[in-house]
Amino acid sequence: MSVQKYLCGPSFEEKCEIKVVVYCRECEAPLCDYSKRDHARITASKRHKLCELEDVPPSEIQELLKNLIxxxxxxxxxxxxxxxxxxxxxxxxxxxxxxxxxxxxxxxxxxxxxxxMDCSGVRTLLHDLKPQGENLLEHECKHEEFVSEIESKALSSLKTIKQKLLDMYAQLKNEVLSAISDKKKVIGEKKIKKILVSC
The missing domain is CATH 3.30.160 (Double Stranded RNA Binding Domain)
Structure with missing residues (x-):
């Protein structure tokens, strides 16, 4: 974080805009050189942990840490x-x-x-786990491609089945309508014969 972003908390309260040199983690306040010396002298704050401005975590991280504790x-x-x-x-x-x-x-x-905890041990462990993580990621990507391929084939098969069903339906419809038309003709012919016989 840049020094220009911060103004000393205690000095700012006194309407003085003074650039800061450190940050107090306990007070969550930026401090100028003068306030830093006061902080070290006052009994209540002399054990507070001060850090360089570059080491101050972003506000989102500070908020997350507050929520965690x-x-x-x-x-x-x-x-x-x-x-x-x-x-x-x-x-x-x-x-x-x-x-x-x-x-x-x-x-x-x-x-x-x-x-x-030995940090170098953790670093070594993470270094050893990295190739396994990459292999797992590669496997997942291949698996995702395989599932996409299966999905594509399934959709194609379903499209073919749908077309076959539509063709069968159209053929069945034609056969039923043709059979009904034939029956109508037969019934019509029988009616005409009856009318002719009765005359």
């Missing part, structure tokens, strides 16, 4: 605990009300410290 029952509270008994995350309120009797409720940060 929001408590499903108390949307203004962040999830702090993981209840292993119910396999769910919860905030302080939920932990006190719904998970008080659960045996394994741990602070999420403890799990983060307990899990030590």
């Amino acid at each position: 929001a408590c499903p029952n108390h949307d203004k509270d962040e999830v702090v605990y993981l209840c292993k008994d119910h396999d769910t995350t919860c905030c302080n309120k939920c932990a006190m009300s719904d998970h008080r009797k659960c045996e394994e409720v741990k602070v999420l940060s403890d799990f983060v410290h307990d899990i030590k």
Whole structure:
């Protein structure tokens, strides 16, 4: 993100437009050099994590992250605990009300410290999985082509069957109408004979 997009949050509130140098993740505010020094001196904010502007995630990602850590029952509270008994995350309120009797409720940060994952191992695993993914994608594409080919053949066969049925129907219709016409002639001839005989 470019530096020009940001103005210092605290300075901006004081109607000063000062360009920023860092971003506070906890406060979700951009800070100028002066506000950065104040942030480091104040007890409440001195442990806040500051990062470079280039490392600030886009607003959509920040919103997604907020939604991910929001408590499903108390949307203004962040999830702090993981209840292993119910396999769910919860905030302080939920932990006190719904998970008080659960045996394994741990602070999420403890799990983060307990899990030590080697990123190079994950990178290697992803690298190894890449050809399998490409093969699977290629297989799916071929399968899709095969299904399209079958669909095309089925439509062609159905068209042929429809035409044959229409031809059979037309032939049957002609035969029935011809038979009816023949019967009408016979009936007409019999009527004429009766009339002639009666005269």
